[in-house]
Amino acid sequence: MEVLGHKIKTIAPKLGVMCTLLAGAVLQGCGGGEGGQKSDTVDADAASAIYVPPGQHDEYYSFLSGGFNGQVSVFGLPSGRLLKIIPVFTQFAENGYGYNEETKAMLMTSHGFVPWDDLHHPKLSRTDGMADGRFLYVNGNNTPRVAKVDLTTFETVEIMEIPNSAGNHCSPYPTNNNEYILAGTRFSVPIDTDKAGMGDASIDEYEDKFRGSISFIKTNEKDGHMELDFQVLVPGFDYDLANGGKGPSEDWVFFTTYNTEKSRTLKELGASQNDRDYLAAINWKLAAKYAAEGKAKEMPANYYHNIKDHNSHIAKSNVIKKVRYLLPEECPGMMYLIPAPKSPHGIDVDPTGEYMVVNGKLAATLPVFSFSKMQKAIENKDFDGEVNGIPVFKYESVLYGEVQEPGLGPLHTEFDGKGNAYSTMFVSSEVVKWNVKDLKVLDRMPVYYSPGHLMIPGGDTKEPDGKYLVVMNKITKDRYLPTGPELLHSAQLIDISGDKMRMLLDFPTVAEPHYAQAIKADMVAPNSVKFYKLDENTHPEAVKKESDAKVTRQGRTVKINMTSIRSHFTPDNIEGVQVGDTVIFHVTNLEQDWDVPHGFAVMGANNAETLIMPGATQSLRWVPKQPGVYPFYCTDFCSALHQEMQGYVRVSPR
Ligand code: CUK
Ligand code: CUA
Numbered sequence: 001m002e003v004l005g006h007k008i009k010t011i012a013p014k015l016g017v018m019c020t021l022l023a024g025a026v027l028q029g030c031g032g033g034e035g036g037q038k039s040d041t042v043d044a045d046a047a048s049a050i051y052v053p054p055g056q057h058d059e060y061y062s063f064l065s066g067g068f069n070g071q072v073s074v075f076g077l078p079s080g081r082l083l084k085i086i087p088v089f090t091q092f093a094e095n096g097y098g099y100n101e102e103t104k105a106m107l108m109t110s111h112g113f114v115p116w117d118d119l120h121h122p123k124l125s126r127t128d129g130m131a132d133g134r135f136l137y138v139n140g141n142n143t144p145r146v147a148k149v150d151l152t153t154f155e156t157v158e159i160m161e162i163p164n165s166a167g168n169h170c171s172p173y174p175t176n177n178n179e180y181i182l183a184g185t186r187f188s189v190p191i192d193t194d195k196a197g198m199g200d201a202s203i204d205e206y207e208d209k210f211r212g213s214i215s216f217i218k219t220n221e222k223d224g225h226m227e228l229d230f231q232v233l234v235p236g237f238d239y240d241l242a243n244g245g246k247g248p249s250e251d252w253v254f255f256t257t258y259n260t261e262k263s264r265t266l267k268e269l270g271a272s273q274n275d276r277d278y279l280a281a282i283n284w285k286l287a288a289k290y291a292a293e294g295k296a297k298e299m300p301a302n303y304y305h306n307i308k309d310h311n312s313h314i315a316k317s318n319v320i321k322k323v324r325y326l327l328p329e330e331c332p333g334m335m336y337l338i339p340a341p342k343s344p345h346g347i348d349v350d351p352t353g354e355y356m357v358v359n360g361k362l363a364a365t366l367p368v369f370s371f372s373k374m375q376k377a378i379e380n381k382d383f384d385g386e387v388n389g390i391p392v393f394k395y396e397s398v399l400y401g402e403v404q405e406p407g408l409g410p411l412h413t414e415f416d417g418k419g420n421a422y423s424t425m426f427v428s429s430e431v432v433k434w435n436v437k438d439l440k441v442l443d444r445m446p447v448y449y450s451p452g453h454l455m456i457p458g459g460d461t462k463e464p465d466g467k468y469l470v471v472m473n474k475i476t477k478d479r480y481l482p483t484g485p486e487l488l489h490s491a492q493l494i495d496i497s498g499d500k501m502r503m504l505l506d507f508p509t510v511a512e513p514h515y516a517q518a519i520k521a522d523m524v525a526p527n528s529v530k531f532y533k534l535d536e537n538t539h540p541e542a543v544k545k546e547s548d549a550k551v552t553r554q555g556r557t558v559k560i561n562m563t564s565i566r567s568h569f570t571p572d573n574i575e576g577v578q579v580g581d582t583v584i585f586h587v588t589n590l591e592q593d594w595d596v597p598h599g600f601a602v603m604g605a606n607n608a609e610t611l612i613m614p615g616a617t618q619s620l621r622w623v624p625k626q627p628g629v630y631p632f633y634c635t636d637f638c639s640a641l642h643q644e645m646q647g648y649v650r651v652s653p654r
Contacts, residue, residue, distance in 0.1 A: 042503050042504070043502065046502070046503065046504045046505070049078065049495060049502075049504050050078040050079060050080070050493065050504050050505045051079075052076070052078070052079040052081070057076070057521060057525070058076030058077055058078065058079050058081065058521060059077065059078065059520065059521060060076070060077040060078075060457055060468070060518045060519065060520060060521055061074060061075075061076065061077075061083070061518060061519055061521055061524050061525075062074070062075045062076070062077050062455070062457075062470060062516055062517070062518035063122045063124075063136055063516060063517050063518070064122070064472070064491070064509055064510070064516040065119045065120050065121060065122050065138065065512075065513050065514045065516065066085075066090075066119055066510050066511040066513065067118060067119060067120060067489075067511050067512030067513060067514055068118050068511055068512055069090060069119075069510065069511035069512075070087070070088060070089035070090030070116050070117045070118065070119050070140070071085050071086060071087050071088055071089075071090055071092070071119065071510065071511070072085070072086045072088055072119065072122055072136065072138060072149065073085050073086070073509065073510040073513075074086065074154065075491075075507070075509075076521075077457075077468060077470070077493065077518060078468060078493055078504065078505065080491070080493060080505050080507030082510070084154055085510060086149055086154055086155070086156060087156065088117075088119055088138055088147045088149065088156045088159075089114075089115075089116060089118075089140045089145065089147065089159070090115060090116050090117070091107070091115040091116075091608075093608040093609070094611070095611040096607075096608050096609060096610030096611055096618060096620070097156070098115050099608035099610065099620075100607075100608075100610040100618045100619055100620055101584065101618075101619035101620070101621055102308075102313050102314045102315060102539075102617075102618055102619060103308065103315050104315070105306050105314075105315040105316055105317045106156060106159050106306045106308060106315045107159070107306075108304050108306055108317045109143050109145070109161045109303075109304050110161060110163075110197065110302050110303055110304060110319075111143060114143045116142075117140035117141060117142050117143055117145060118140065118141040118142045119138050119139065119140060119141070119514075120139055120141055120169065120514035120515060121138065121139050121171065121172065121514060121515040122136050122137070122138045122515060122516060123136070123137050123138070123172050123173065123174050123181075123515075123517060124136055124137075124174075124517045124519060125137065125174055125178050125219070125224060126174050126175070126176055126177060126178050126461070127177060127178065128176065128177060129176040129177075129246055129250075129461055129462040129463075130461050130462065130463060131458060131461060131517065131519050131523070132178075132523070133151055133519050133523035133524040133527070134150075134151060134224060134527075135148050135149065135150060135151060136148070136149040136151060136517065137149075137172040137174060137181050138172065139168050139169070139171040139172050139183065140159075140168060141167055141168055141169055141186070142167070143161070144161065144162035144165035144166065144167070144168035144171075144183075144185070145159050145160060145161050145162060145168065146159070146160050146168065146171060146172050146181060146183050146217060146226065147159040147160075148224055148226060150224075150310075151524050151527070152527045152528060152529045153310075153528075153529045154528075155308070156308070157307065157308045157310070158224075158225065158226055158305075158306065158307050158308065159304075159305075159306045160217065160226050160228065160303070160304075160305045160306075161303040161304045161305070162183055162213075162215050162228070162303065163196075163197075163213075163228075163231075163301040163302070163303040163323055164185075164189070164191050164211075164213040164231055164301070164323070164325075165183070165185040165189075165213050165215065166185055166186065166187035166188075166189045167185060167186025167187045168183055168184075168185065168186065169184070169185075169186035169239070169240060169241070170183070170184030170185070170186070170214075170239045170240060170241050170242035170255050170256075171183035171184055171215075171242065172217075173242040173243065173244055173253060174219075174244075175244055175250075175253070175284060176244070176246065176250055176462075178219045178221070179218070179219070179288075180216045180217060180218060180229070180284060180288070181217040181219055181226065182214060182215065182216060182217070182242060182244075182253055182284065183214070183215040183217060184212065184213070184214045184215075184234075184239045184242050184255050185212040185213045185214070185234075185239055186238055186239060186240070187212075187238060188206075188210040188211055188235075188236035188237060188238065188262075189210055189211070190205070190209045190210055190211075191210075191211045191213070191233060193297070193299040193325070194299070194300070195300055196299075196300035196301050196302040196321065197301075197302050206236060206262055207236070207262050209236075210236035210262070211233045211234065211235065211236050212233070212234045212235070212236060212237060212238075212239050213231045213233055213234065213325075214231060214232045214234055214239075214255070214282065215228055215231050216228070216229045216230050216231065216232070216284070216287065216288065216291070217229065225307070226305070228303075228305075228320070228323060229288070229291065229324070230287075230291040230296045230323070230324035230325060230326060231323060231324070231325045231326070232282065232287055232325070232326045232327075232328060232331075232334070232335070233325050233326070233327055233328075234280065234328060234335070235328075235387060235388040235390065236262050237257040237258065237259055237260045237262065237277070237278070237280075238257060238258045238259040239255050239256070239257050239280070240255070240256040240257065240344065240345055240346075241255070241256050241345060241346050241347055242254065242255050242347070243346075243347045243348050243349050243356075243460065244284075244349065245349055245353050245371065246349060246351060246352070246353035246461070246462045247352060247353035247354075247462060248352075248353050248354065248371060248372070249349065249353040249354070249356075249371040250353065251283050251284060251285035251286070252281055252282065252283055252284065252371070253281075253282050253284050254279055254280065254281050254282075254347045254349065254356055255279070255280040255282070255347065256277070256278075256279055256280075256340065256344040256345065256346065256347045256358065256359075257277050257278045257279070257280055257337075257344075258277045258342070258343045258344065259277070260276075260277045260278055260387075275342060276339045276340060276341065276342050276395075277339075277340055277341075277343060277344060278337040278338060278339060278340055278387075278392070279337070279338040279339075279340045279344065279347060279356065279358055279369065280335060280336070280337055280338075281336045281337070281338060281374065282334060282335050283333065283334050283335075286331070286333055286334050287331065287334050290326055290331045290334065291326060295326055295331060296324035296325060296326050297324065297325055297326075298322050298323070298324050298325075299322065299323055299324075299325060300321060300322055301320060301321060301322050301323040302319065302320075302321060303319070303320050303323075304317050304318070304319055304320075305318045305319075305320055306318075309538070311536050311537060311538040311539075312537070312538040312539045312540070312617075313532075313537075313539060313616050313617060313618065314539060328388070328389065328390055329388060329389030329390065333378075335390050336374070336378070336390065336391050336392070336393060337387060337390055337391070337392040337393070338356075338369055338374070338392075338393050338395075338398050339384075339392065339393070339394075339395045340358045340360060340367065341358065341360030341362065341363035341367065342360070342362060342363075343360070343361060343362050344358045344359060344360040344361065344363075345359050345360075345410075345411045345412065346358075346359040346411055346412035346413060347359070348412065348413040348414065348415070348421075348460070349371075349460075350415050350436050351415050351417055351461065351462050351463065351464055353371060353462070354370060354371050354372060354400075355368050355369070355370065355371070355400060355436055356368065356369040356370075356371065357369075357413045357421060357423070359410040359411050359412055359413055359423060360410065361409050361410060361411055361426060362409075363410070364405065364408075365402035365403060365404055365405070365406070366402060366403035366406040366410050366413075366423060366434075367399060367401075367402050368399070368400045368402065368403065368436070368439065369398050369399055369400055370398060370399070370400035373397060373398050373399070373400065374393065374398045376397075377393050377394070377397040377398055382394060382397045401439045402439065403423075403434050403439045403440075403441065404439070404441075405441070406423060406425065406432050406434065406441060407423070407425030407427075407428045407430055407432045407444070408425055408426075408427035408428040409425050409427030409428065410423050410425055410426075410432075411423075411424045411425075411426045411451070411452055411453070412424050412452065412453045412454055412515075413454075414455060414456045414459030414460060414469070415436070415456065415459050415460075415464050415466075416456055416459070416464055416469075416496055417458070417463055417464035417465070417466045418466050419435060419436055419437060420433055420434065420435055420436065420442065420466075421433070421434050421435075421436050422434075422454060422456065422459075422469055422496065423454075424447075424451035424452065424453065424454050424471060425451070426450050426451060426452070426474070427450070429446060429447060429448070429449050429450050429451065429473075430444050430445060430446045430447060430451075431444070431445045431447055431451065431454060431469065431471050431494065431501065432444050432445075433445075433496075433501060442499070443499070443500050443501055445494060445501040445503060447471050447473055447492050448473060448476075448477070448479050448490065448492070448506075449473055449474070449475040449476070449477055450473060450474045450475045451471045451472065451473050451474070452472055452473070452474050452513075452514055453471075453472050453513070453514055453515045453516065454469055454470065454471040454472065455469070455470045455471075455472070455515065455516040455517065455518060456468065456469050456470075456496065456518075457517075457518035457519060457520070458518075458519070460517075465520070466496055466497065467495070467496065467497050468493055468494065468495060468496065468518075469493070469494040469495075469496045469501070470491050470492070470493055470494075470516060470518070471491065471492050471494065472489065472490075472509065472513040472514070472516065473489065473490045473491070473492065474489065474512070476488065476489060476490045476508075479506055480506075480508060488508035488509060488510070488511075489508070489509045489511065489512050489513060490506055490507070490508055490509065491506070491507050491508075491509050491513065492504075492505065492506050492507075493505040493506075493507070530594035530595075531591065531592055531593060531594055531596075531613065531614035531615050532613055532614060532615030532616045533592070533615055534588075534590060534592055534615045536615075537588070537615055537616065537617060539586075539588070539616075539617035541559070541561055541586035541617060541619065542561075542586070542588045542617040543561045543562070543563055543586075543588050544588065544590070545563070545590070546563050546565075546570040546590075548561070548563075549561055549562055549563050549570040549571055550571075551571060551574055551576065553576065556580065556581050556582060557581065557582045557583075557584065558576070558577050558581050558582070558583045558584070559586065560574060560583065560584065560585045560586065561586045561588075562585055562586065562587045562588070562600075563587070563588050563589075563590050564587055564588070564589050564590065564591075564598040564600070564612060564634065564645075565589070565590040565591055565598075566591070566596070566638055566639040566641070566642075566645075567634070567638060567639045567640075567641035567642055567644055568644075568645055569587070569600075569632070569634070569645065569646075569647050571647070572646070572647030572648075573647055573648050574647070574648065574649045575649075575650045575652075576650075576652075577624065577649055577650065577651045577652070578652050578653070578654040579624055579625065579626065579627055579651055579652070579653055579654050580623065580624075580625075580654055581623070581624065581651075582621060582622075582623050583621070583622045583623070583624065583649070584619055584620070584621050584622075585600060585602070585619060585620045585622070585632075586617055586619045587600050587610070587612050587617065587618055587619070587620075588612070588616070588617040589612040589613060589614050589615065589616055589617075590615075591614035591615070592614060592615060593614055594614070596614050596638055597611050597612055597613050597614065597636050597638075598611075598612050598634045598636060598638055598645070599611050599612070599634050599635030599636040600612065600618075600620065600632065600633075600634065600635070601632060601633060601635050602620070602630055602631075602632040602649065603630045603632070604624065604625075604626075604630060605620065605622040607620060607621065607622070608620075609635045611635070611636060624649075624651040626651070627652055627653045628650075628651055629648050629649070629650045629651070630648065630649045630650075630651060631646060631647070631648055632646065632647050632648070632649060633646035633647075634646070
């Protein structure tokens with residue numbers, strides 16, 4: 001197969017072949033190949049390498065995306081202990097997120113209340129090219145959103161909807177000093193710059209009317225607060241993944257694209273008939289400069305930006321009505337296209353910032369592009385035509401070299417900071433270690449089964465911490481005791497400190513992890529909030545002492561300002577509620593101690609419980625439908641008298 005004159009071998013001229021290969025790999029549980037070792041043979045010291053004695057802490061926090069559960073799960077490494085599930089785009093009955101009055105607004109969008117999403121990529125905020133442990137940014141794929149988790153509280157505190165986007169997959173990518181969080185569209189959609197909301201066009205007009213977008217979200221240095229500065233409306237391809245430069249390539253960010261022939265269907269190989277797709281290179285600094293210098297135009301928009309206040313714990317939605325945009329064809333030098341094997345998946349830039357690895361999942365080689373060659377090609381205008389006014393490089397003029405026979409189905413690559421890269425091979429089900437300079441394969445480790453992303457702590461930064469590698473496998477099959485047709489996905493921990501990879505541990509994950517991030521525990525743990533200070537609670541319905549607790553009626557609404565402290569609620573016996581009233585319990589947890597939340601649940605309420613952190617106020621809305629005496633109680637075991645932490649609400653007929 002030829003890519004602009006350059007030979008690229010593909011393993012799968014037809015998608016069917018890919019599927020057969022995949023099925024073969026999965027069914028046989030094959031992997032390995034030359035130099036492979038059976039990962040079932042775990043060496044005798046593996047246990048001690050991951051053993052974290054009771055009462056001691058892990059060395060790393062890792063943050064795994066939950067994929068289709070819309071959450072992030074936090075695991076300690078190397079133990080694989082699950083430390084927390086953080087709901088982001090999903091209602092979480094366990095703690096009332098998205099059910100209680102304070103957090104409902106977090107899940108508001110221009111489409112209404114959307115309490116689910118598909119969360120793929122956690123990314124830690126950055127300072128000087130390194131993860132700084134302050135915030136975790138994550139993407140919502142389905143109803144395009146970017147969220148921020150505060151790592152002092154491990155709570156989702158901000159969610160921004162992304163206009164002019166569909167399938168927010170190449171997202172989020174924080175630049176090296178968190179100047180911007182970049183978020184790229186997956187699907188191109190019709191974008192009408194005269195009107196807010198979704199554009200409309202016949203799907204047959206794809207070629208002319210559909211565009212993608214890359215959003216430039218500015219962040220505030222102090223609190224990480226997001227603001228959509230502008231968007232670049234890019235050609236109507238599909239965009240897959242993003243990764244940014246470092247050092248010399250710091251000003252650049254790269255996106256893999258597919259469907260560059262702008263077809264709408266895979267039928268008859270429609271979307272994959274091109275010999276090649278592109279790696280899109282965007283100079284984000286130059287884009288910001290163009291936007292600042294007035295090149296950006298303004299269009300109407302309608303998107304939600306939801307922020308949770310730290311002191312009141314109340315989330316509020318702001319609806320934003322305009323967005324600025326740049327067109328690459330009007331901004332010379334801002335965007336280029338590099339031919340790449342067709343349907344590439346991950347793009348990963350090495351720690352030096354010189355090498356861009358394109359994981360062409362259908363290709364038999366792994367091409368590595370050179371940033372300095374790209375700079376030269378720009379200088380010499382060494383182009384091979386253009387697409388929508390965007391120059392396309394010649395493959396050879398930017399290619400550093402190709403890893404030969406890396407394995408089948410390369411998806412993602414990370415780096416160990418010692419000159420090596422590690423790539424996942426989805427089809428041959430292995431992690432392959434190779435040297436970035438000489439492109440030689442050094443080692444292979446079969447993994448079980450069919451890995452997607454892999455993650456080395458700091459492996460996407462300028463200084464990776466090359467001790468452990470976590471590979472996240474899509475298919476679990478026989479790795480654990482069977483649990484019916486569905487098994488949890490599986491992560492495997494591999495020691496990469498030596499020449500050869502060493503399998504240490506399997507652990508089940510929560511739903512489907514795509515990407516993950518990890519950071520040394522001491523970058524996060526010391527800043528962890530132990531409880532909220534009651535005297536800083538600015539919730540308008542907070543009551544800070546029991547004697548202020550009260551029940552008030554306003555029309556058909558009954559407001560119950562309640563307190564909780566070990567081990568009672570005040571008030572705990574409530575009368576005067578009628579069927580059909582709207583009852584709102586505003587519960588303030590008076591505790592000022594670490595790890596003493598109280599739960600609150602009332603019989604028949606069709607929302608959830610809520611779990612109130614010490615010092616915080618949370619509110620549950622309830623409309624009783626039948627007369628009766630309804631018990632309520634604390635749901636989280638809080639003291640020897642936890643079971644007694646209860647009360648009644650009497651609901652009378654109207
Ligand atoms: S993607 Cu899932 S394995 Cu959404 Cu980063 Cu590659
Ligand atoms: Cu409060 Cu149990």
